[in-house]
Amino acid sequence: MLLPMSPTDSMFLVGESRDHPMHVGGLALFEPPDGADAQAMRAMLDASLTGGAVSSLLSKRARRSVTTLGQWGWEEDVDVDLDHHIRHDALPAPGGITELMELVARLHSGLLDRSRPLWEVHLIEGLSDGRFAVYMKIHHALADGVSALKLLRSALSEDVDATGMPAPWEPLVRERPSLHLVPDAPTTSSGRLDLSAAVLRAARGAAGEAAGMLPAIVGTIDRARRGHGGPLTLSAPKSMLNVPIGGARRFAARAWPLERLRLVAKCADSTINDVVLAMCSGALRTFMGDLDALPEDPLVAMVPVSLRGERQDGKAGNEIGVLMCNLATHLTDPAERFDAVRVSMREGKDAMRTRSSAQILAMSALGTVPLALGMFGLGGPIRPPNVMISNVPGPRKALYWNGARMSALYPLSIPVDGQALNITCTSTDDEIAFGLTGCRRSLPPLAPLLDHLDNELGALEQSVGL
CATH class of the missing domain: 3.30.559.30 (Nonribosomal peptide synthetase, condensation domain)
Known part of the structure; x- marks a missing residue:
């Protein structure tokens, strides 16, 4: 069963072609904690791959079929091949910002595979200053820039001493299925939702909008x-x-x-x-x-x-x-x-x-x-x-991933x-x-x-x- 996709979101799939990739991205640079190096950060991220856990947002695949009359929808809880979605890259010498920007430009040029959930994460090492870079791209049909930043923010902490934190693609411990409730929905004396009142109020609102x-x-x-x-x-x-x-x-x-x-x-x-x-x-x-x-x-x-x-x-x-x-x-x-x-x-x-x-x-x-x-x-x-x-808008305080400070975030x-x-x-x-x-x-x-x-x-x- 496919969940419906909004017309705004589906527009980014309909308008996409080889010359017009429709994904947004972010490049984050991390300074390893004291006593560690970029190699240690890679080891921590690699350890996350063995668990196979993926957040619900990143487990959705865009699909359309005869039953949806050709309209795009979301298939949820699909199997995610992390070996495909998580890539390792290394910079050529001298490993400066120029080489990093050139690599990311090339990575940002490629289309995402529509047969899979629409995202990739690239773990980039080889920076001459010892930092470690993470480039993530996600299709605009799945998330706008604000949503993508919130996804990254959810994997980070303001506590430099926090450990055991999830990788950017992993679910948070507190992640639960979302409940879409009607705000301030009226109830009867028995506590049940008064659907007739809710429908009437929604209809009045729609008429006012029109x-x-x-x-x-x-x-x-x-x-x-x-x-x-x-x-x-x-x-x-x-x-x-x-x-x-x-x-x-x-x-x-x-x-x-x-x-x-x-x-x-x-x-x-x-x-x-x-x-x-x-x-x-x-x-x-x-x-x-x-x-x-x-x-x-x-x-x-x-x-x-x-x-x-x-x-x-x-x-x-x-x-x-x-x-x-x-x-x-x-x-x-x-x-x-x-x-x-x-x-x-x-x-x-x-x-x-x-x-x-x-x-x-x-x-x-x-x-x-x-x-x-x-x-x-x-x-x-x-x-x-x-x-x-x-x-x-981004985070207002310094953020860390298992002690590594995020020193830069480029959209x-x-x-x-x-x-x-x-x-x-x-x-x-x-x-x-x-x-x-x-x-x-x-x-x-x-x-x-x-x-x-x-x-x-x-x-x-x-x-x-x-």
């Missing part, structure tokens, strides 16, 4: 027509980023002290996400300007917004809305670009604030139509936004036709990492973008008086 959907969509189109921030843009220029892509990937990543971005945000009365977007704005302006490829009109970024509430913390899959941000790359002054980014994001958030999650999803779906058409090889009258920029994401570059950020206890994932065929090496991001952070600090 009544509010048309005004939400009309308002979205009107805001885009007037050039205001929101889930739709009608003004993204054509650029070197908006081209068909191939399956090979480029990857570059670097981390900065989170406190630097926090201070800029505080001095400018903005958010850390605004600072991230402003850094990307200035970096892309310089990067594309050096290639004589900067459009006259400002670039527009698609910014995913997680819609997960407290009740959804244990839920996998995808719950994402989007905003379109004017990156103001036509402006030469960093302070003016920063201000334009803040205004655009504030307008977009204001447009979403009075809407329900369902209405936001509908508004966001309208904004992603041009990109979705590109995923399926179709064109459209509206150009998609130029670049995807995500900021996925990898999904370029698509019409968006050859994806920029994803995630924070650890004291750093924020930028992961740049691009199409190898369409884009030059991405390492220069890292230097431009660094320069732009310095310019923003100067602009607010730091």
Whole structure:
């Protein structure tokens, strides 16, 4: 028996091809505990393979059949061949970050095997500084970036002395089958669920959502027509980023002290996400300007917004809305670009604030139509936004796996036709990492973008008086 898959999740399977892998990934670096080395860490991870235990999320396989009328669903509790899903890799000399990024770019290029659960973990040794790396990729149909980070977080501890911890693919001791209950469901005097009342309330809610959907969509189109921030843009220029892509990937990543971005945000009365977007704005302006490829009109970024509430913390899959941000790359002054980014994001958030999650999803779906058409090889009258920029919140404290400190966490994401570059950020206890994932065929090496991001952070600090 197959469990149904949501239309949002199944879209990532339908839109996937050899040139369009649809998985997200993460690269974590660990410092071995005192008295141990990378070889000892590998031994601990290898020991986890002998047990054969796999979490319920990673024991699901995507499948469709005649009985499902060709629709994708999830087959649960399948046998998992850990020898297939867990791979060992070693870096060539000199074993530096450059060699690590090149290896991970190649690993991120390959498709996941659809006859098996859609994930892989690569244990990477050979780093010259003695650290050990773990690269994990998981299909976007199975988990979005927030879910993938929570999966990794669940295998780590804030206690440096904690031992006997599960590997990232193993179930937690507390893992139990989830119960999907109706929140605040009414009961009768005997304590039984009053299903008639629950059904009526659900029907009233659905009717209210439907009544509010048309005004939400009309308002979205009107805001885009007037050039205001929101889930739709009608003004993204054509650029070197908006081209068909191939399956090979480029990857570059670097981390900065989170406190630097926090201070800029505080001095400018903005958010850390605004600072991230402003850094990307200035970096892309310089990067594309050096290639004589900067459009006259400002670039527009698609910014995913997680819609997960407290009740959804244990839920996998995808719950994402989007905003379109004017990156103001036509402006030469960093302070003016920063201000334009803040205004655009504030307008977009204001447009979403009075809407329900369902209405936001509908508004966001309208904004992603041009990109979705590109995923399926179709064109459209509206150009998609130029670049995807995500900021996925990470752990707020230092994390350890059996005494080994996670010293870095770099995210990898999904370029698509019409968006050859994806920029994803995630924070650890004291750093924020930028992961740049691009199409190898369409884009030059991405390492220069890292230097431009660094320069732009310095310019923003100067602009607010730091």
